[in-house]
Amino acid sequence: MVIHIDNKEYNIKSGKNLLEACLSVGLDLPYFCWHPAMGSVGACRQCAVKVYKDENDTKGRLVMSCMEGVKDGLYLSIEDKTAKEFREQVIEWLMTNHPHDCPVCDEGGACHLQDMTVMTGHDYRRFKYKKRTYTNQYLGPLIHHEMNRCIQCYRCVRYYRDYAGGDDLNVFAAHNHVYFGREKDGVLQSPFSGNLSEVCPTGVFTDKTLKEHYTRKWDLTMSPSVCNHCSVGCNTIAAERYGELRCILNRYNGDVNGYFLCDRGRFGYEFVNSENRIKRVIIRNRAGEASTEEELMQHLQPLVSMSKIIGIGSPRASLESNFALMQLVGKQNFYQGISEDEAHLNRVCIDVLQSGSVHSASLKEIEQADAVLVVGEDIWNTAPMMALAVRQAVVKTAGAEASQHVQIPVWLDSAIKELAQEDKGFLAVLNVSASPLDELATHAWHATPDDLSRAAFAIAAYLQPGKLQADNFSEELTNQAKAIGEALKQAKNPVIITGVSSYNDNVIKAAFDIAASLNTAGRKTGMACVMTECNSMGLALMDAPAFNHAMDSVRPNGHATAVILENDLYRHLTPNLVDNFLNKCDHIIVLDSLHNSTTEKASVLLPAATFAEGDGTLVNNEGRAQRFFQVIPNADTQVKESWQWLWKMQMLRSQKVNGHVLHPDELLQKMETDMPQFKGITSVSPGHDYTIHGERIPREPHRYSGRTAIQANKNVSEPKPFYDGDSPLSFTMEGFKGVPPSWAVPFFWAPGWNSVQSVAKYQDEPNGSLKGGNPGVRLLQDKKKENADLFFKDVPEQFVITKDKWLLLPKFHVLGSGELSGYTKALEVLSPELFAIISPKSAEALNVKEGDMLQLTDAGIAYGSLPVKVLDNMCDGVVFVNAGSRGTVGMNWGTRINLAKVN
């Protein structure tokens, strides 16, 4: 479709509005209320342009570009004098009440309002009267509120209520004094509230954790990074100043997180700056624990030369580190540092996804699904951004459906909402306990994992009659299966979501059966399996035995050395199991970034880099390998990436002394040749020597300040900037200027666009993919085969509630569950205490009430006692224990344990 903007021809995709069209061809047009993820409402009147009838029309008419769709052969003018004056006037009105506080505003320097004011040319306040003021609210430890700065664009409530589904932020009062806030002071309830700081075009909502150590955007050293706190693998920008991680910003990836992050991902970065960090090499059981690297190497020489070294891999360490460990110890001595059960579940997930019968769905695909079925995974708490994607799928499907019958474009947000009213797309949630997602669900059903899988099998049986022995399904189950199955059949792009957190492989198998049955002609079915950690998928793909087998491989007096990679074993496994193993080993070498129960047992403790100090690759639950880049220079500390330590140890072991510097791309190359399942991993990012026209990509914006003063208190002669030999990014402000390749976008900035809205300049079109394609390489390939024989056919027996045994399951929390994110004080405050959570009926059976203590024992293992919390809307016969947070211990999830009241 051809349109004419200021007498120049442009090719535009149809179905867009004029504002999107202008932005997608790289033109500057100011706007406030429009947001690519939320559509247009035409509230701010800022994006006015002149539209002409035809080429001979000189008068034209003023329209809001976000409210008008593109038409073939349209003539419009951005530069028209009337339009420009109009836009300047709008800004002038908006600024009449804007306070004079940019110097103390956290948005300053990354402010959409500043950018737009400069863009329109308004520079002088002619309004002589007094400014309106508001009082602020306390919105919790994550978001700061400064209401004076508001320009009433309504983006916050549209995001918070309509997009993220929160209900405690609203608009109050009327006309010229509308107020955006809560009914009264209090913590914002939505776990997606952090995005308000990026959605708000000015400084009303800002990041409160950044405020603790505030730095302007132009002063941050930034790197493309990947979130570490769940298996979704959202793309982030990690930002450093003065050697500290200052904040996490969203990094747009059209296939994964889009424009938003959850609060765990955005705020869970403080562990990097924690006092609990391991910063020095520690050799225990000798005088003087801290050591130099030479001492360490001397000490390690006999240890690594021993015949038996056992490597324990980690689901939160990078692929490079895990592979380097495997290289050091040999494939036969490498074990996953997770329980047998979890390893099995991960294996099942990979088997079904690798089979090629179903497509592993990306977050974007989930967002665009027209029917979603969630089976046995509490995604609201284990994969928050996936829950947000499901919400969009449900809410947008209704809009899309409605708009098919009437002539309303999908981006016309309020009109679509008016039309769709309470209609929603199809969502069925079959889960152990209730979650906020249930509100959106057409079907929400809570049962034990076994019963959930039976329900899922019943749906599969409905979809492919005769393939399963469905005789023992109850009538209720069959009816429900029929309803859900029918809805899924209607859909063109259904997505089935499941996961490992219900610790039941039948759930995953049943979900696969449904997905595979749906994956027939004309229907593209996606499947998503949520895992526990950021690289669970990567570790599982390495196909190593679980930790339990490591036990068997060490004979008593076998003189073994254990190398434990970035893994608190006590979190994943029961304490007695870990103790047994560690006692058997002569030497325990632990690489980690934070002190924990496992590092206490280490005889040699090596300081490992976090995602901020190192490079590496993670594989998310979609099977997408994504690279994160170092952002904190570690020249003057002992902190190194684990794979570098392991490489040094390997050099020691093989008695090689050549000083070859290992680069991550070399490791990945070796990995690709050794393990065919990682085919394509080398193309995640090019080698460390990649340059653009001979220039590296700068991590610092060109306005970066203080270079000759930052270190001046230590030595007035400036040191050479830190050289990063592992990646094509440099730790300076010099280098390639322009839009870098999508895998290496350290920050979003464009001339005149200092705020996060500059992302439009990096995209093919608003809401589209980044220029050159979204980053990340999918390791799981669709094979496009319909192999009915692969179906799982063993339907489990119905769950039977017994009087003395309760099924132990983990209860995750959206903010609290994260070993590392728990170090952020704000998140720690917002996460729940440890409880034993049971249903009212179970409480009755146990004769306990809320607050009583329950003793948890499992065949000889005493888990200690926990206070009781009674939860409605969960199934009976199950006891939940809060899991995943800092300080929790590993339990035999999915087994039946004894509960007893403590008097």
Next chain:
Amino acid sequence: MFSHIRTIWLTFLHLFRKKVTIEYPEEKVKLHPRWRGRIVLTKDPDGGERCVGCYLCAVACPVDCIALQATEDENGRRYPEFFRINFSRCIFCGYCEDACPTYAIQLIPDFEMAEYNRQNLVFEKPDLLIDSQGKYPGYNFYKVAGMDAGVKQKGEGENEEAPVDIHSLMP
């Protein structure tokens, strides 16, 4: 030829002119109030630090010789946790003063700051902060800034209306 001789003669006459040299250490230079010399941080009329740690001076600095870190007191008032100027790099261009929105950073008519040791030219906040309002007496940023940082309540600033009653629907 004649012009050359005339030039030589005129130059010769300069021998009897008054000399413009100021013999510096004995004789002091007359410096004007806006002379761009040593950089100081000033205080507002209430005696509080004027600097709000906005980083504009740092970003305006063409030789990047200013580094600071903003922090907040319990009232939400911003101030620099540390403020460092590396005078061995400073070119006294005065851009930092131009950029400063609160009149905090000012260049004063004092240039006698030579040191034998370059390290002594790194000035920290205690070296920079002076107990004076400098060239702009009477200005207090927080009185006009809209926000409440312990200096005034919302709506009590210059040119501000009382806070909106959000429960009212009256026009």
Next chain:
Amino acid sequence: MQHIWIVLGVLFVLLNIAAGLIWLERRMLAMWQDRLGPNRAGPLGILIVLADTLKLFFKEDWIPPFADKWVFITAPAIVVASVLMSFVIIPFSPSIIVSDLNVGILFFLAMSSLGVYSIVLGGWASNNKYSLLGALRGASQMIAYEVFMGLSLMGIVMLTGSFKLSDIVNAQKDVWFVFKQPVALVIFFIAGVAETHRLPFDIPEAESELIAGFHSEYSGMKFGMFFIGEYLGVTLISAMTATMFFGGWLGPAFLPPWAWFFIKTFAFILFFILLRASLPRPRYDQLMETGWKVLLPLVLLNLMVTGAIALWIRG
């Protein structure tokens, strides 16, 4: 014995004058530019000479690795040696003269043309394009101006009938040659400035074009030699001007002859400095053009007229 004292005395006085000129030139330039000049070290800043010399001595005596080492070292010595040699024939007073050669003027011309070797060799040995350009300019400039310098003095020789300087001085007992040979004086002085490549004719070293030209690469005391050589040259030309045109040691008897000689010489040294303070440097082609097209015919004309008049007077 007396000769040795004279030689040592002349050497001592000359080298001190040359060193003192460092201070004098800077002070005088400053005065003419409405400044004060060096006035800190010692009384009136005279000790700047000492400070400068010490500085030169303590500077690293660096020979560029790409230079022709021995030629590089020899070049600065030549300039000082050749200029000092010229002083042999200068009559400071009737009794103070190292050697009153009867080819005095020729000896002076011969020695001053030796000076060109210093420039050419220095520029060549530096192995640097700026130095070489400076050397080339210096060579052609000095060769050109030597011609008229010699010719301009020939009028005086004609009138005196002798090359011996004491004869020339004595011939001025009644009238100084400046009144008989004014054109020759102007040409001699211009040629003298060019010979010593002093401003405005400092084309071989032109700071703004050639960054010190032939002595770009020199530092320390070797640079100091060029420096001293230049000041000695200035003194030499001034002394020659005083001797040839202004009656040398002649003057009223209330001052001894050597005092008259020094007063006259200093007046010309000051004039050298005044020239530096007031005139801009001509372009290279302008310099050569003036030399060959204006000064040469003029000096030949002067010689012809002088010869004619001399013949006519003798009848």
